[in-house]
Amino acid sequence: MRTPIAYFLLLSAILFALGSASVLLRRNALRIFMGVELQLNAVNLSLVAFSRLHLELDGQVLAFFSMVVAAAEVVVGLAIIVAVFRRTGTTDVDRADVLRG
C-alpha cells in the first residue's frame, strides 16, 4: 500500500471534528447521537491505521471492542431517548435544563 499512514490519521481527525460539530450544534437528540457514532468511527479508523503501522493486531482488537460497546450504547441510548420522548413529547436537548444552576 502506497498511501502514507498519515493520511488515514488525518482523515480520522477530520471525521472526528465533524462528528464533534454535529454533537455541539444540533438540538435533536438523535442527530447528536449520530454525531457521537461518527466520532467513534473516526477513532476506530485511527486505531486500525496504527495497528497497520506497528504491525500488531491489538489495534484491530480494540476497534472491535469499540464497536461492541458502541452497539450496546446505542441500544440503551435510544431506549432513553424514546422514554424521554414519551414523557415530554420532544427530543430537543435544550429543553432538558432542569439541573440549571
Next chain:
Amino acid sequence: MPLDNVVFWVFAPLSVATAIGMIVVRNAVHAALFLVVNFFTIAVMYLLLDAPFLFAVQIVVYAGAIMVLFLFVIMLLGVDRGDAPGERLFGQRATAAILAVAIVAEMATAIRAGIGFATRAPEGFDEANQGGNPAALADVLFRDYFFPFEVTSILLIVAAVAAMVLALRRSKAITQQEIEAHAGDDLEAYAMTPPGGPETMRERAR
C-alpha cells in the same frame, strides 16, 4: 498509479462529504442515510488497511444494525422534521468551529512531530496475519484479551436488559394524542419516579 491510492483518494473525500452532509441536512432520515454511506466508506478504509474482518463487521454491525435502529427510532417518534433554525446558545457555533479546526491542526502537528507525512505502511503485515485475518484476530482476542471479551459480553446483556426496562410502558400504544397530552411536561417530573410511583416500576418488572 497504484490501486490503493486511487481507492483512497476516491473514498476519503466521499467520507468527508457524507459526514458534512450528515451534519447539514435538515431531515433526520436523510442525515441517517448519509451516515450509512459514511460507514461504508470507512469500511473500505479498513479494507485498505489490511483489516478485512473489520470491514465486514463494520458493514454488518454499524451500517446494518446500529443505523437501522436509528432509523427505526427516528421514524417511530416522527422527529424527522428537523430543528428550528438559528442557534439559541451564544457563541456555540463559533467555538465549535474553532475547536474543530483545532483538533485537525493538533493531529497534523502531532503527525509531523511523530511519524511524519511520508511514512508508508511497512511490509511485514502478512506475518501478523497468519492464517488469515479472522483467525489471527481470534488468536489475539481469545488469548490476550479474553477478560475484556467476557466483560463486553456481560455489557451486552446488561444493555439488552436496560433497554427492555426503559422501554416498558403501560399497555397502550403511543398515540399522537398521548404525545400531545404530554407535550408540556417538564423533564423534572421525569427526574422522579415514573408515573404511578416506584411500585409500578417493580410491577412492570415482574
Next chain:
Amino acid sequence: MIDLIGLAIAIPLLAAGVNMLAGVRLGRYAGWFATAAMVASFAVVLGALLDLLSMPAAERSHVVAAAEWIRAGAATVSIDLRVDPLSITMAMVVTGVGSLIHLYAIGYMEHDPRPGRFFGYMNLFCAFMLALVLANDFLLLYLGWEGVGLCSYLLIGFWSDRPEAARAAKKAFITTRVGDVMLLLGLFVVWTHFGSFDFDTVLGGEGTLPEIATGTATAISLLMLGGAVGKSAQLPLHVWLPDAMAGPTPVSALIHAATMVTAGVYLVVRTHVLFEISEVALTVVAVVGLAGALYAGFASLGQYDMKRALAYSTMSQLGFMFLAAGLGYYAIAMSLLVAHAFYKALLFLTSGNVMHGLHDEIDVRRLGGLRRDMPLTAALFAGGALALSGLPPFSGFFTKDTILELASHDGDVYAYVLGSLGALVSAWYVARLFFTAFIGDRRYEGRAHEASPVMQAPLVVLAIGALFAGLVLAATPEGRLATFLEPVLGPIVEGHAGPSTGVLVAISVVVTLLGIGIAWRLYRPSQVERWVSFPEREPGMAGVLGHAFYLDDLYAWIVSAVGLRGAAALEWFDRTVVDGVVNGVGRLAVWAAGLAPIWQSGKVRRYALSFLAGGVALLVFAVVRV
C-alpha cells in the same frame, strides 16, 4: 485626737454603707443614724482642733498615716491625712454645718420612701469631702474630688423619676468633668516635675519654696484653676449650678452652698504657693472671680425661682472668694468661706421650709406675705439676708467688705470699684428675695404650715453663726481665723494706699443700704403689679437676666452645632464607609458567587462544549510539550 483623725472619714463612710444596704430596715431611723455619724465625726474634728490649739503655732502641722491604700511590692501608697489649720478649718465647716443640715433633712425628707438611700449618699458625700480636705497629697485629694462629684450626681438626681432632675445631674457631672480633666492634667504635670504628689514636696514644707520654673508653675496653677472653676461653678463652667437646684433642698444647702463648691477655693488656697510663683495665674484667679461675682449677681436678679436665685448668689459669693485669693488675701477668702457656709445654708434651708410648707412652691411671684404664716422662717431668712448683704456688725460685712478694704489699701482701684458694685448687687438681690416672698399680701392659696422643731433647731444655730461668726472670727483683717491660718497661708499684709479704713467702712455701709433701698423701691408691697408683670413689659431685659445672659443657651447651641454635627458626621462615616466596606465585602462575595451559575445553564450542549474544549486544551498541552 489628732492621730485618730482618720475616724472622721471612716465613721460617715461606714454609716453610709449601713444606710445604703440596710436603709429599708432602719426606716425613719436612717436619718437619725446618719446625723449621729456626722456628729461623731464633728466630735473627732473638734478634738483634733483643740489638740492643735494646745500646741504652739509653729508646730501645727501634722501628717497622720491613717491607712494603707495600695501595696505593690516594695512600694506602698498609704492614706496620709494632714492636720493643719487650713484642713481643720475646712473639716470643721464640713462636719459642723453638715451635721446641722443632716438634722434638718430628717424633718424635710420625712415623707420620702427611700430615706436610707438619701442619708447614705449624704454621709458618703461627707466622707469624700473630708478625704478631700484632710488629704496630705494630691492623689487622695483627687479621690475625694471625684467622690464628691459622684455624690453630687447621685444626690441631684435623687428623685430619679423627675426628668429635669436626671438631666441636671448629668449636666452637673459632665460640666464638672471638663474641670476635672484639667485638674488631672495639672496632676500629671505635678508628677512629671516633682515625681511625687506629696504636699510637702510639691508645695514646700516648713517655709521652704518648691523648686520649679515659672512656666511650669503657671501651667500647674492654671490647670488646677480649671478644676476649681468647674467644681466651684465659676465662669465659664458654671452652667450646672442653677439646674442642680432640682435636687432636694438639703442637698442644695450642703453641697452647693456650704461644702462641695468651696472645694475649688480650698484647692487654690492650698496651692497658693504655686500660684504666687506664677503671678499670671494669680491674676487670672482674681479676674475669674470678679467677673463671676458680677455676672452671677445680675443673673440672680432675673430669677423668680428662689432656689435658682440663691444658686446664682452662691456663684457670686464664690467669685468674691476667688477674688480674695487672687489678690493674695487667702485668710480672708477662708473667712468668707466659713461665713458663707453659715448664711447660705441658712438661706437655702429656710427656702426649704417654704417649699415644705407650701407643697414645693418656690416661685416668688406666687409667694408673698409668708411672715404671717411662717414667722420663724421669715425671721431666720432675714437673719441670713442681713448676713449676706454685708451690713455691720454681721458676718458679711467682716468678710466680704474686708476684701474690698484690703484691695483699696493695695491701690487696686478696679477691684475695689467693681467689687463694691458686686456688693451692692448682693444686697439688692437678697433683699429682693425677702421683700417679694415674706412681706406684703399673700399671693398663694390656703395656709402654709411652719416647719417642725427638728427642722427649725439647726436653723437657729446656723443663724447665730451667720450673724456672729464674722464678729468672732474676723473682726479685723488679723482676726482670730487669719491668725490661726497664718502658719499655712502667711500673714496678711495691709497696704496704706487710698482712703482710710474708716472712710471705707462708711462707703461700704452706704453701698449696702443703697442696695437694700433699691430693692425696697422696686419690690415693696405696693409695687407688686409692677415687678410681677416685668417679664411681659420688658421681655428682652427679663429674658437676658432670667437666662443669665444666655450663656447656657450658647453652650447648648455649641454642643448641638458642633457636637451633634460632629457626631452626625462620624455616624455617617461609620454607616457609609465602614459599614459600606463590610457590607461591600459581603456583596462582592455574593456577586462573585453569582458568576458561577452563568456556566451552569443546564444545557447539555454547553457541557459538551466544555468537555471538548478541555480535551483540546490537554491535547495542545501534550503536543506543545512534545
